[in-house]
Each structure stands twice: as structure tokens, then as C-alpha cells.
Amino acid sequence: AVANRGSAWKEMFQKSLSHGISSISTMKFDGSFTVQNGQAEGLKNVPNSPGVYVVFNKNGEAVYVGDSIKLQQRWHAGHLNEYRQGQKSGKSYKLDEEFQEGCTVKFIKMESEATAAAVEAHLIKTENPKHNSKTELKNEQGKRENIEAKKMKDASDSTASLAMGATKEA
Numbered sequence: 001a002v003a004n005r006g007s008a009w010k011e012m013f014q015k016s017l018s019h020g021i022s023s024i025s026t027m028k029f030d031g032s033f034t035v036q037n038g039q040a041e042g043l044k045n046v047p048n049s050p051g052v053y054v055v056f057n058k059n060g061e062a063v064y065v066g067d068s069i070k071l072q073q074r075w076h077a078g079h080l081n082e083y084r085q086g087q088k089s090g091k092s093y094k095l096d097e098e099f100q101e102g103c104t105v106k107f108i109k110m111e112s113e114a115t116a117a118a119v120e121a122h123l124i125k126t127e128n129p130k131h132n133s134k135t136e137l138k139n140e141q142g143k144r145e146n147i148e149a150k151k152m153k154d155a156s157d158s159t160a161s162l163a164m165g166a167t168k169e170a
Contacts, residue, residue: 029106036102046072050116053107064131067120
């Protein structure tokens with residue numbers, strides 16, 4: 001656990017410097033794809049690795065932040081599948097409007113589930129996206145990755161605080 005925690009802190013610190021992960025406005029994403037009329041374009045180029053994604057509506061506003069262990073699979077089996085099921089049943093999916101009118105999904109690859117969860121929780125906390133209704137990692141959850149992610153999230157306000165948190169953990 002200690003070795004994994006050290007690796008996760010290292011990644012958080014490195015991504016903070018290289019990708020500006022402390023806020024959506026400063027993030028340098030690794031790639032993107034679009035969804036319009038419920039159809040994804042460019043999703044085949046998304047890796048099946050851990051990561052964080054941000055959904056931007058047609059006006060360029062960040063409306064949803066998520067994380068996944070396997071980004072591409074999450075979109076195929078998760079969001080797009082849930083959207084199609086909602087269309088068939090007549091129940092609205094949370095991203096219905098964006099999927100119909102068009103949206104851009106930008107993502108950043110992470111090395112671990114814990115760091116992806118921590119970045120997602122931090123962005124939800126600081127950005128308060130329209131469609132994120134639950135407070136991510138508010139309480140310590142049973143899953144080891146979420147417990148570690150909560151520690152990182154709580155210390156992830158800036159690159160300086162990440163460095164301090166990493167030093168304290170070490």
C-alpha cells in the first residue's frame with residue numbers, strides 16, 4: 001500500500017506540472033472525441049486505460065467530469081449504452097441534451113485508478129459541473145483505491161499543496 005501510495009502521489013505531482021490538473025481551465029488533455037445525435041466519433045482512438053474525462057457542451061462549458069479504469073469501455077458500455085437504453089424506455093439520461101445537440105469529451109490518461117479517482121473528485125469539488133450530482137469520495141469508501149484517492153483529493157488544491165501532501169505522505 002505504501003509503495004502504491006508513493007507512485008500515486010508521484011503521478012499526481014507530475015500530472016499537475018505536465019498537464020495542469022488542478023483545474024479544467026488549465027488542463028492539457030491527451031485527446032478528445034465528439035458525440036452528436038447519440039453517436040460517438042473518434043472513440044476508437046481513446047485508450048482502454050485509467051483516466052479522467054470532461055464532457056463539454058456545445059457552448060464549451062464543462063458539464064460532467066468522470067473517471068474510469070478503462071476509458072473506452074466506460075463510454076461504450078456505460079454512457080452510450082445508458083443513453084440508448086434511455087431512448088428506448090423513454091427515460092431521460094443525464095447527458096441526453098449534450099448527446100443530442102453535440103458535445104466534446106476530452107480525456108487525460110492516468111497510470112492508476114486511484115489517481116484518476118482523486119483527479120475526478122478534485123475537479124468535481126472545485127468546478128461543480130452541472131451533471132455531477134453526487135459528491136465524489138465524500139466519505140471514505142471500502143475500496144482501497146478510493147481511500148487513497150480521498151487522501152490525495154483532500155490535498156490537491158494546487159501543485160504546491162500536492163508537493164506538501166506527497167512530502168507528508170513520504
